[in-house]
Amino acid sequence: MNPAVSEIPPSLIRAINARKRPGDIDLGLGEPTLRPDPAPFEAAVEWVRGHGCPYTANAGDAELRERIAGYAGAGRFSEAANVCVTVGSEEAIYLAVKSLLDPTRDEVLVVEPCYLAYPKLCTLEGIAHRSVALDAADGFRPDASAVLAALGPRTRLVVLNSPGNPTGRVWPAEELERLAAGLDARGGEPVYILSDEVYRELYYTAAPPASIARWHPYSLVAGSLSKSNALTGLRLGWLVGPGDVVGAAVKVHQFVNTAASTLSQRVALNIFREPVRLAEHRSHYEGAREALLAGAERERLEVLPPEGAFYALLRLPPTLAHDSVRAAERLLEEKRVVTVPGRAFGEAAEGWLRLSWVAPQGAVEDGLRRIAQFLKGK
């Protein structure tokens, strides 16, 4: 067996989910519970009736690639050649790491707290990685200077996620601009940014989230329809970036899975042809967020108000903060509420629990009440 596979630590999210029983309140979910509009699916099947279901080009359907460039390229990457259509944003992240980095010399810097697939993927590929933590005392505020200070001589890729899982923070435009300027001022070999923008349509700030690609030419943008349109099972994402890196990524993509599903690409094309569809679930999440914050206030729970995505971090009291895994286990055992321990997102989030608020509003309110009872008992 490949030792790199066994080296990957087991998933804490998976461990807590394995303990879930029917009837539990699930605030641990990582996917929307809304139903997607079936119309793009019906149109895709109509297309199959007329065309069959042949492969697309490895990099994806040409029109879809162009439309994705227009949507996710931040004005910098505007051509089909800047886009590889992928099997979800997970594959986009994999392709970026695999095609860009030389395992014998390069290093990845991951901004935590974050989805731990980033460092685990580096482990799988034998690529050195370090993390830089945003400051918990400052509500995990996005901070370009912290990232710049953490760069090392071998750093060739920085992984950002905005809007962020699990913090719900959005990197402000001026902070991204400072980050890009700092990287530019550094000189030498370029440092790429992998910007995971999978939650970009789910924002609660005045303006939509900005992309680092607007300021930084060495940007790789990962995204998908999973969260915006409740289409996690569609496995349709993209990697957008400079043509040379995307070209190498397409080569890897070809050996890993040939191409993304033609059927999924047709569904995506039907959505991108009416771009208003990309934002069709946003108002729902705005309402759900208001309900979450009202419930948290009612129960006097300290949560970070999310600026984006559909998660909120809850601060554990000092008696529980040293072990978020144990806290999540006890909350599940004693009150039947599933949450994700902060440690599942790196050491930086130890002392917190991640609450997901995609569950129906009544369940979220009941969950918050039970959490408050649990915390009072400690």
Place this chain on the structure above:
Amino acid sequence: MNPAVSEIPPSLIRAINARKRPGDIDLGLGEPTLRPDPAPFEAAVEWVRGHGCPYTANAGDAELRERIAGYAGAGRFSEAANVCVTVGSEEAIYLAVKSLLDPTRDEVLVVEPCYLAYPKLCTLEGIAHRSVALDAADGFRPDASAVLAALGPRTRLVVLNSPGNPTGRVWPAEELERLAAGLDARGGEPVYILSDEVYRELYYTAAPPASIARWHPYSLVAGSLSKSNALTGLRLGWLVGPGDVVGAAVKVHQFVNTAASTLSQRVALNIFREPVRLAEHRSHYEGAREALLAGAERERLEVLPPEGAFYALLRLPPTLAHDSVRAAERLLEEKRVVTVPGRAFGEAAEGWLRLSWVAPQGAVEDGLRRIAQFLKGK
């Protein structure tokens, strides 16, 4: 950039396809031109209307995994835990190579002529590989003793493909049994067989092709619906094998793309629930094969009669046999017929051209006529 990506040699198939012009006769195709039945697609969309489009478990839908085990497990691998649902058989092959082999010590043995993604994937993963050639003078007859003689002390995986691309040969049961017995007699660390069975429904022998998994416990079976059901764009395949290897493969799968498309899995489930659908295109190919062989005889072309798949190897005359790439280029330039040079399948097939006979019968006949004219002129 990752040097392993740039090391992968460019594709000869891609190079010849890039020269294709509208109106050319295409005997270079690697996918069916039949139309799939839309009924399984309609049922899948009906399911989405009722359930949305959520992720399945990483390894795939449980019922689908069980049905695939029953179909492709050769009586040895019969449980869901023996199956990972993949993004086409390409991903299955990738997962097998990536999860099984330790790049610091293991070696892969590839049986040529074959689809060159096998060795290229090894290059991408930094895994040593060698090839063993079946004998062109013997029509590339499957030969267990040749494979056994080529094993080295570091060989941990042998890659077979039956029915085979490009030869159309099917490994007979007794030859597979001899191979399994030889591997067993060897002792020491087990040598796995990766059996690419993507063409298994397209056979023209008296009995369906056997799987090495029937005799060899260390077998990994890759397959998909791409060729059997003209569903290349569905990107729905499987890796079937011992639970420990499949478990490691699922772990890799999770980091590479999370899971196969739920929509594609629903289409597949609708096919597996009526298994007769898996063989629904076989009689079409039987007829097309007869037409190909009649056309070749009429034009006095020396082709290997295919026992399976939808390819046939054509032997080039001595004046052209030293350079199949040049022969294919000239055939395209002078007669506007696309074929694939044998060298695209390894040195063992130099001196041959691969003809694909999925094109409409008239096109295949016209193509054979033009090839005969071309060869007469040389």
